[in-house]
Amino acid sequence: MPPADDTTPRALAGAPTGPVAVPAAVERVAGGARLEPVWENQLGGLTFRVGAERYVKWAPAGVAGLDLAAEAARLAWAARWTSVPQVLEQGADDEGAWLVTAALRGRSAVEAPWADRPAVAAAAIGEGLRALHDALPVGDCPFSWSTAERVARALEHLDAGDSPAGWSPEHRDLTVAEARARLRDVPDVDLLVVCHGDACAPNTLIGDDGRWAAHVDLGRLGVADRWADLAVAAWSTEWNYGPGYAGTVYDAYGLAPNPDRVAFHRLLWDAT
Numbered sequence: 148m149p150p151a152d153d154t155t156p157r158a159l160a161g162a163p164t165g166p167v168a169v170p171a172a173v174e175r176v177a178g179g180a181r182l183e184p185v186w187e188n189q190l191g192g193l194t195f196r197v198g199a200e201r202y203v204k205w206a207p208a209g210v211a212g213l214d215l216a217a218e219a220a221r222l223a224w225a226a227r228w229t230s231v232p233q234v235l236e237q238g239a240d241d242e243g244a245w246l247v248t249a250a251l252r253g254r255s256a257v258e259a260p261w262a263d264r265p266a267v268a269a270a271a272i273g274e275g276l277r278a279l280h281d282a283l284p285v286g287d288c289p290f291s292w293s294t295a296e297r298v299a300r301a302l303e304h305l306d307a308g309d310s311p312a313g314w315s316p317e318h319r320d321l322t323v324a325e326a327r328a329r330l331r332d333v334p335d336v337d338l339l340v341v342c343h344g345d346a347c348a349p350n351t352l353i354g355d356d357g358r359w360a361a362h363v364d365l366g367r368l369g370v371a372d373r374w375a376d377l378a379v380a381a382w383s384t385e386w387n388y389g390p391g392y393a394g395t396v397y398d399a400y401g402l403a404p405n406p407d408r409v410a411f412h413r414l415l416w417d418a419t
Contacts, residue, residue, distance in 0.1 A: 192213045208240075
């Protein structure tokens with residue numbers, strides 16, 4: 148995701164732009180293999196490529212929202228039905244936690260060559276999200292990402308002093324009272340599925356054939372309305388490719404955009 152300015156949403160994560168200190172646990176996992184930092188987020192989480200066969204995610208201790216043990220459990224569950232990273236190791240110490248996974252075929256939808264082929268990438272994102280929603284069994288899923296839980300958390304954030312002034316451009320003019328009112332006006336559920344939980348473009352891997360190959364970063368996977376994923380997946384194409392590709396995501400998924408559902412779930416994403 149690009150850095151935030153007056154026209155783009157807040158930057159939550161991206162490829163490192165400067166030197167990255169390697170945590171001791173990551174050095175141990177690497178065992179002398181080549182380490183390449185490939186991702187960092189605003190909470191201090193890091194992802195490294197280890198040689199050609201592994202990835203390791205690291206999260207500093209005591210940071211809410213970076214629960215790698217929870218992600219490992221979700222990956223192990225989802226792997227029975229769809230293509231996600233195989234968990235090789237998960238652990239923690241006083242400095243932080245780590246999650247080691249096997250590399251998958253394919254490249255992120257925001258890497259070359261797909262960053263330069265946004266129409267192909269957007270179609271793969273939509274197709275892949277539909278495949279994920281169709282494959283994962285709601286009745287067997289032990290994890291929740293429900294709208295009710297997320298709305299409650301969003302309202303808590305507003306109580307603690309969060310403000311729409313720091314959200315994405317389309318929400319920055321809202322007052323706190325207006326944001327509260329919109330968050331409480333929850334649409335009826337369209338269809339419950341097992342959602343990815345962070346269906347932004349970087350988390351779809353695309354194969355050499357231009358089709359989706361796998362999904363990564365499933366730390367918030369859980370049962371929710373499918374629009375919670377779909378609205379944000381389409382939105383993320385604007386951040387990564389520019390305007391004009393959201394419709395491609397909806398078409399490939401197989402649904403026409405519903406403006407009210409899209410607006411609500413994008414606001415909820417911003418607020419949480």
